[in-house]
Amino acid sequence: MGKYGTIARLHELLTTRQISCAELAKKYLDAIETDNGRLNAYVKATPETALAAAEKVDAKIAAGRPIAPLEGIPMTLKDNISTAGIETTCCSKILKGYVPIYDATVWSLLKRQNAVLLGKTNMDEFAMGSTCETSRFGGAKNPHDTGRVAGGSSGGVAAAVGGNLAAYGLGSDTGGSIRQPASFCGIVGFKPTYGAVSRYGLVAFASSFDQIGPITQSVEDAALVYDAISAYDEMDSTSSGRKEPALPSLGNDIRGKKIGIAREYFDGVREDVNGAIRKALDVFRSLGAETVELSMPSLKYSLPVYYILACAEASSNLGRYDGIRYGYQTAHYTDRNDMVCKTRSEGFGAEVKRRILLGTYVLSAGYYDAYYKKAQNLRGTIVRAFENAFQKCDLMLAPTVPMTAFASGRTAKDPVETYLTDICTVPVNIAGLPGISVPCGTGADGMPVGLQLIGPKFSEAAVLNAANRYELAARESSFKAVKAGVSL
Amino acid sequence: MVTHEDVLKIANLAKLSVAPEELDGLTKDMNEIIAFADTVSAASADVSDFDNINGLSNVFREDVPVPSYRREDILKNAESSEDGYFLVRRRR
Amino acid sequence: MNYELVCGLETHVELATKTKIFCSCTTEFGAEPNTHCCPVCIGLPGTLPKLNKAVVEYAVTAGLATHCEINPDAKMDRKNYVYPDLPKAYQISEYDQPLCRNGYVELASGKKIRLTRIHIEEDAGKLVHERGNTLIDYNRGGVPLIEIVSEPDIRSIGEAAEYVEQLQAIMRYIGVSDCKMQEGSLRCDVNVSVRPQGSDRLGTRTEIKNMNSFSHMTKAIQYEMDRQIDLLESGEDVVQETRRYNEETGCTEGMRGKEDANDYRYFRDPDLVAIRVTDDMVAALKAKMPEGPQKRLARFQTEYGLPEADARLLIDRRRIADYFEAAAKGTKNPRTVANCILGPIFSRLDSDAAKDEFRVSVSPENLNALVGLLDAGKIRKNLVKSTLEKMLDTGKPAAAFLSEKDLAGVNPDDLRKICEQAAADNPNAVKDYRGGKEKALKAVLGAVMKMTRGRANPQEAEKILTQIMKA
């Protein structure tokens, strides 16, 4: 696909009638047939849905009517975004066979623009994991090296977009689940401000952290998709509504902008990753940005705070899977209580069960104050630390992940060690801030490295603009091409 | 230290059954995760009553009915239903 | 030893909103199972709650009517427990920041039963047990409730019943609930303990769940009191537990098993935002609040001159009190209006349910017009009742049954002729009267009234008859 199968380029191909929308959709569906076995990005393909939308778009084009930027663009949704009539299982056995009867708000917004849904993509079970390997279907593979993980939890979306099996996708980010796999797969992952995008229809993991966002091939695409999904939603009480569209501000000068570097973000970061980030900083300086050194000691509590609070919320959110109204039910039981316990024990995987148990523990009588309440107050402390930091700078820059994508099959030996990979991504979720991961070259192993830009609440336009400035300035050196999927 | 008994109690609250052969491993995992979580107890927070990340208030819905869903859709995903009810059979 | 009852109540009242607390499904009672449901109220994955504004308004109004402090900074919490009637495995409720606190309800004796709190929460679905199978209907799931928690200030079964009646009257009055115990829109959990008379220590209490009728409640408290006294008398301890009232045996029984897992793991619901009740909101709700039953009772006696017993019967139901006030508007004869309601109208509403409904074919305006004729002297009092009966039979206004002759009364010449005729028809009475028996005149007067079908002015007729009979 030339060099990049970006949304803008596909839109141009469609409007100049170089390819019909149906042909385009078929190319992607064919590529999924061929390459998904290798990447394990999709857990369900939806060719009828895709082709039906594509035909509508072709009819519009044939009638000479203009099409919107996202119309007819082949895309994917993480398997935790509800799609009426299409199985949505969070890659968990417990939701096996569950077919939603309503659409997530983000999906109805995109559907209205005739988005071409190619299928639902792989993820860690209930978004709990950093490798995609807790999925009932096994992990998604990294398109740069299929011996390595695509990352998680939105590993399937990242593998699909990184492997040219979709132009873009929507993932969800609770502790880094959009940015981390985007970083591992060498593409762009954007987590908006908490409340900027409706959560209605996103199967909840941790309600006060979860946020839907785009995974794309370019920052411009991320802005385009963000603008399309960030409408105020009546159905979500925590929906704030977008303050300003991001796309029009791309191209603004970043001269004189202050970029904060908190030293805590660089503790334990692998040397080659650190090197790639430092090089990226030079690019920012060359664009006229200034850097400001910061210290945020409370960041060291981010991981335990995140795991306590997210697991507490998850333990409550996942209580509803009892085998009665939807999803899996155990085959044999002695009474109702036994049915519920067996259904849950057989339906949930090991990592999900561990987190439910931890969450139950930290909320239970006698432990609430020591864990849950304490963690809430530390969350407040971290929120305040970011507020103070943004007094001194406009944006912050950090690695997305302290390492590059690691080899498959390493997960779950040691849960705590796996948790540590989230160290640079969770603070953004704790404080409800917008954060983006942009490719910034490769590590010593040749695998992509991502840099993370973080802004104050509702500064998505500024975050996307700075990322876009960097991407354009560093493009040749920051991206690594992939031989997989559709080529046009 | 979390004991076998604690794990069983928590599992009962969470409606998860723990097979005897899982108990050792799970208790070990739990202890490791809780030791990790314990780092917060030593920390000092300069905020004392934080519990709301969205910072919003008074987001309400008007009291106006809209038609409910069709019952066949409501029951569609259930393992069993009978006479319009969700059904849990006594045993299976 | 003499023991006294120490009792507090948790009363769940279903609010009279049109829609559920977190979704737009109707709250109507009595529909086919699972027909008032949507993805939100059956807890489908990914759904989110959105708080119904009317729920907050009703709850604050309930708090104001029971002298509560209104919490300016309330929030919603999750109460986690797994049970099939609870589709999300948690109930959204209020834990440590309820909307209303520190109120009271005053009994007729002047004693105040203190209220600890009033909070809002969602109702659960309904389970039907059949041959060991469980059938679930979520129509009631998500119907808004207020839970009204009293302090243990109640000292007798009579006080307990009066407290609930008062709550019922208040809630109906301010329109926040119809409080129909038979439909479950008012349910009580009763905390019962006993202690030696005069002691100020609290005994161990038990909680009797889900009382849905007055008679069950009073029987259950009596049984539980007796049971606890027996235990104490025989030197045993009362065990703190939750009990259920068995309607068939009239006994309370321990609910084993449900207890062992009661650790609700409350925490703030992250899907909902803060509720900030401003002074302006409170002022607006206060201004909209109807007068409470106690005030109205006093006013009906002073303003309309009604006897207390009659006033009580009228204010018992707000609908009836409102009807009375509309019908009595501007009249000189409010007691006649009251008698019309308590007589002919009530005799057609023979059950409590019928009185609750208060379906009357005569509008208060038509009753007001009928009494207006009396005020204007156009009809006699004794014609009011018979005309009202006809109006109730047909739903037509008074004018339909009163001829011009009725409305005009009887002219004086005609009246004299009729009186003469009546005297002639009753020679014995005339003789008795002339012999000194003054009462005999009444018999002749009765005949006159009969002949004029009540249209004659009895004072006028009496005057004429006196002249005739003395002659």
Ligand SMILES: [Mg+2]
């Ligand atoms: Mg309650």
Ligand SMILES: [Zn+2]
């Ligand atoms: Zn509903």
